[in-house]
Amino acid sequence: MKQTILKLDNINKSFGKNQVLHDISLDVSEGEFITFLGPSGCGKTTMLRIIAGLLEPDSGRVFLGGEDVTSLPPNKRNVNTIFQNYALFPHMNVETNIGYGLRIKGVKKTEIKKRVKNMLSLVQLEGFEKKMPNELSGGQRQRVAIARAAINNPRVLLLDEPLGALDLQLRRYMQTELKSLQTTLGITFIYITHDQEEAMNMSDRIVVMRDGRFEQIDTPSRLYDYPKTSFTASFVGMANLINAEILSTNGDTVNARTSAGVISVLINGPLPDPDQSAVLCIRSENVLLSKEPASGALAADVTDSAYANGLMTTHLRLSDGTVIAASKYGLCTDFHAGDSVFVSFASAVIVDRRDNNEKTQ
Amino acid sequence: MNKKLHISDAYLILVLLLMYLPIFVVIVYSFNGSKLSTVWGGFSFQWYRNLIHNSQLMQCLKNSLILAFLSCSVSAVVGTIGAVGITRIRWRTRGFLESVCIIPIMIPEIILGMVFLAFFSFLGMKFGMLTLVIAHTAFCIPYIFMMVKARLAGMDSSLEDAALDLGAPPVRVFLDITLPLITPAVLSGTLLAFAMSLDDVVISFFVTGPNTNTLPVKIFSQMKTGVTPEINALCTLMLAATFLIVILSRLISKKFK
Amino acid sequence: MKKRSRAWICVLPLYIFTIFFVAVPLVYVIVLSLLSRDVTWGVTGKFTLSNYARIFESSYLNVFKQSLTVAFLTTLITSLIGYPFGYFMARLPKKRRSIVMTFVIVPFWTNALVRIYGWIILLRSQGLLNSVLQIIGIVSEPLKILYTLPAVIIGMVYSLLPFMIFAVYSSAEKMDFSLVDAARDLGAGRIKAFWTITFRCTLPGLLSGFVLVFVPSIGLFFISDLLGGGKIMLVGNLIQNQLLTSRDWPFGAALSVVMMIMTLFVIWIYRRITRVKDLEGLL
Numbered sequence: 001m002k003q004t005i006l007k008l009d010n011i012n013k014s015f016g017k018n019q020v021l022h023d024i025s026l027d028v029s030e031g032e033f034i035t036f037l038g039p040s041g042c043g044k045t046t047m048l049r050i051i052a053g054l055l056e057p058d059s060g061r062v063f064l065g066g067e068d069v070t071s072l073p074p075n076k077r078n079v080n081t082i083f084q085n086y087a088l089f090p091h092m093n094v095e096t097n098i099g100y101g102l103r104i105k106g107v108k109k110t111e112i113k114k115r116v117k118n119m120l121s122l123v124q125l126e127g128f129e130k131k132m133p134n135e136l137s138g139g140q141r142q143r144v145a146i147a148r149a150a151i152n153n154p155r156v157l158l159l160d161e162p163l164g165a166l167d168l169q170l171r172r173y174m175q176t177e178l179k180s181l182q183t184t185l186g187i188t189f190i191y192i193t194h195d196q197e198e199a200m201n202m203s204d205r206i207v208v209m210r211d212g213r214f215e216q217i218d219t220p221s222r223l224y225d226y227p228k229t230s231f232t233a234s235f236v237g238m239a240n241l242i243n244a245e246i247l248s249t250n251g252d253t254v255n256a257r258t259s260a261g262v263i264s265v266l267i268n269g270p271l272p273d274p275d276q277s278a279v280l281c282i283r284s285e286n287v288l289l290s291k292e293p294a295s296g297a298l299a300a301d302v303t304d305s306a307y308a309n310g311l312m313t314t315h316l317r318l319s320d321g322t323v324i325a326a327s328k329y330g331l332c333t334d335f336h337a338g339d340s341v342f343v344s345f346a347s348a349v350i351v352d353r354r355d356n357n358e359k360t361q
Numbered sequence: 362m363n364k365k366l367h368i369s370d371a372y373l374i375l376v377l378l379l380m381y382l383p384i385f386v387v388i389v390y391s392f393n394g395s396k397l398s399t400v401w402g403g404f405s406f407q408w409y410r411n412l413i414h415n416s417q418l419m420q421c422l423k424n425s426l427i428l429a430f431l432s433c434s435v436s437a438v439v440g441t442i443g444a445v446g447i448t449r450i451r452w453r454t455r456g457f458l459e460s461v462c463i464i465p466i467m468i469p470e471i472i473l474g475m476v477f478l479a480f481f482s483f484l485g486m487k488f489g490m491l492t493l494v495i496a497h498t499a500f501c502i503p504y505i506f507m508m509v510k511a512r513l514a515g516m517d518s519s520l521e522d523a524a525l526d527l528g529a530p531p532v533r534v535f536l537d538i539t540l541p542l543i544t545p546a547v548l549s550g551t552l553l554a555f556a557m558s559l560d561d562v563v564i565s566f567f568v569t570g571p572n573t574n575t576l577p578v579k580i581f582s583q584m585k586t587g588v589t590p591e592i593n594a595l596c597t598l599m600l601a602a603t604f605l606i607v608i609l610s611r612l613i614s615k616k617f618k
Numbered sequence: 619m620k621k622r623s624r625a626w627i628c629v630l631p632l633y634i635f636t637i638f639f640v641a642v643p644l645v646y647v648i649v650l651s652l653l654s655r656d657v658t659w660g661v662t663g664k665f666t667l668s669n670y671a672r673i674f675e676s677s678y679l680n681v682f683k684q685s686l687t688v689a690f691l692t693t694l695i696t697s698l699i700g701y702p703f704g705y706f707m708a709r710l711p712k713k714r715r716s717i718v719m720t721f722v723i724v725p726f727w728t729n730a731l732v733r734i735y736g737w738i739i740l741l742r743s744q745g746l747l748n749s750v751l752q753i754i755g756i757v758s759e760p761l762k763i764l765y766t767l768p769a770v771i772i773g774m775v776y777s778l779l780p781f782m783i784f785a786v787y788s789s790a791e792k793m794d795f796s797l798v799d800a801a802r803d804l805g806a807g808r809i810k811a812f813w814t815i816t817f818r819c820t821l822p823g824l825l826s827g828f829v830l831v832f833v834p835s836i837g838l839f840f841i842s843d844l845l846g847g848g849k850i851m852l853v854g855n856l857i858q859n860q861l862l863t864s865r866d867w868p869f870g871a872a873l874s875v876v877m878m879i880m881t882l883f884v885i886w887i888y889r890r891i892t893r894v895k896d897l898e899g900l901l
Contacts, residue, residue, distance in 0.1 A: 052522075053525075053526075054525065054526070074522070074526050075527075075528045075529055075530050081522070081523070081526045083519045083522065084519070087517060087519040087522065089520060089524070091541045100537075101527035104528045104529045104533065149527075369702075369706040370706075372703070373706055373718060376703050377718070377722070380721075380722070380779070383735075383739070383740055384728065384733060384736055386746060387732055387733075387736045390739060439632055439635055442628040442629075442631070442632075443628060443631065443632030445625075446628025446629035446632070450626060458629075458632070458633060458636060461641050462640065464640055464644070467885065468833070468878055468881050469834050469837025469877060469881060470837055471837040471839055471874075472857075472874045472878055472881075475647065475857055475861060476643045476646075478861060479646060479650055479870075480642070495639055498635070499635075499639050499640055502632070502635065502636075506632070553727075556727040563838075566840075577729055577730075580729075580731050580732075580735075581731055581840060584735060592735070596729070596731075596732040596735060600728055603728045607720060607727055611716070611720050611723075615716075
């Protein structure tokens, strides 16, 4: 296990009557790429500003490398931030922007020049020293912002939705770029986004946030395969959530009654107790369609189907009116709107378990 | 764009011409060789020469410039740091202060003049440069204050955060980031205030002392009694000065955009 | 936070200056207006409302009436001239817009007396305007314009027009002109689109212009002095007389307070209508 570099201990923060962070605690290890994922207004930016020192928490402590920095002002913390809009100083050129932190520290001019040059080559912006920020493209500004932060060798680099302003293609490209930069620099990245794709692609761990609380902390794959709550399940990937009553269990398979009929499905992860109601989370790729009836399958009507990014997604309406999505790789023209089909489920995860609920509510 | 003259362009030009008509008249008459403004006595620099030797007018010009310089310097400092400070405090009286401090440019000038006349007499202050400077500072501050405040409101607050984040202590953040970014607003606000101070008749009229007549006050009293053509020359010079100031301020705001 | 604890030092000079040289003098004038005049020219500490009662004497009421008439006419004419100007200016291509802007600012920053003086030369009975009119043959006798009400209004309109232009311009400049296209696309005619979209969007600027022209036009005593030849009495002239000639300060203070209340009332109405705190295009 690597050393803990950042520790948040029971942090609370309110703005007026509105409590935006509730008892936040987290350990981040050295060199980790950790992402806070959540919809806007969930408190993720507030938390970032607390780590940066731009805000002080109402209660709780922030430890950086074992040292309590809770009331240390931002200029005395070895943490740097990449702001949402990059916040490049418009009246300074690229070189002065990047060298600003070193200049504050009183590093010699020649030394600054050398290190800026190194940094520029690292972010592939050689020869851009004298350009002004308004002469740069979005992607280039982004790199300057990274260089300006990284040149100070911070222990933790905070990134506040840094790709939000870029177009889709550049965003995808910058994802790989950022990840490899993080590996090269070996700095801990704390990354904030509302885009699950970014989170899934880059992170070692993802923290799903909702209304100022942590919903789930896990690796991307576990988050996808074993979501603990319906919120996580629907925020990460496409999920069908079905309310059911567990009738019986047979090994890993359960029989459950839904309002559209009785189904039998393999459960990943912990099994539910019988005679209990539960929420089943079924990923769309685990929804199987067939034209022939089978035991444990439900009748449904195809409402529409669409093909995008190599994925064929079909929407179905069950007899009780519930709409679910089924997806499959490759072009598949077997099912058309209006067809009657039979739906069965390959596997499911139980979400919103009561013991979970007690913890998060 | 096509080269055709639109009605809108013609309208703009017409109104501008009307705006400049009286100004042109003054300029032309300042070169009139005849003392009578009804007669054209040939081109002459006579009035400009007379003007330079008119020590009274020159003294008034000096007074006006000293006054504008003093009140603008004080206002620039007070207004600028006030605008910077006010965005950072959360006192209850903040909104009240803002409203009161811009009152001098909201109410008719004559009221401000009357208020100062009454107040300074009440305090038993001697009317002169000091009373002039205080009165002018009162109406110069709002111009600078409002311009700087507007600029600060338009400024991305994450720039200051970024500088703090990069290790700069608050004073350096102000010197390195905030100040350079609000400089254009400070400069153009100060220039506007300078022009307003040089231009002011009404307020100066009430608070000036016997030996500190400003140029506009002097011109006003001359205009009421009888105008010498030197005034034409003087006005032309002032016009030229204003023109330079305006060009300067336009250049400043352009450069920083 | 640390950042905030030092900010009060920055606002301190502004607070001190504003309280001592703006708020306190204003309060003093209000107090003064409630005191009686001494036999000579000083003030006694006796409380009275008679200064306010005097305003309702018919000769003073007439001054207010004349003042308001001038202010209304000035506001009306400046908006008729200034609104199209500000609007057309905002629609100019960027470079030309900046040139026109400079041309408007120069007279605005030029000494008001210089410009008024130009009008005196123009409007005199042997002045340029009359000479031109006589040469063309429109009039045989020189027109008497100077030292009449029209001359005062010309001077006011001329001095205050830039305020109207800036106010209208600043709201027209912010306007998204694709809205007009959208309205046209949705079937509105030219006039209808202008009325429902453009006019609505620039209304805050126009209203702000009303305030910026109306308020000073009550008080510009030197314009009526110079162009009205002392025959046109406005509230501004009245205050000036009370202060400097009659030396009746309490009455002058009462007049100022009434004028101030009128001003604040106009601004209050503006804020109620537009729900905007600052006046559009003031700077």
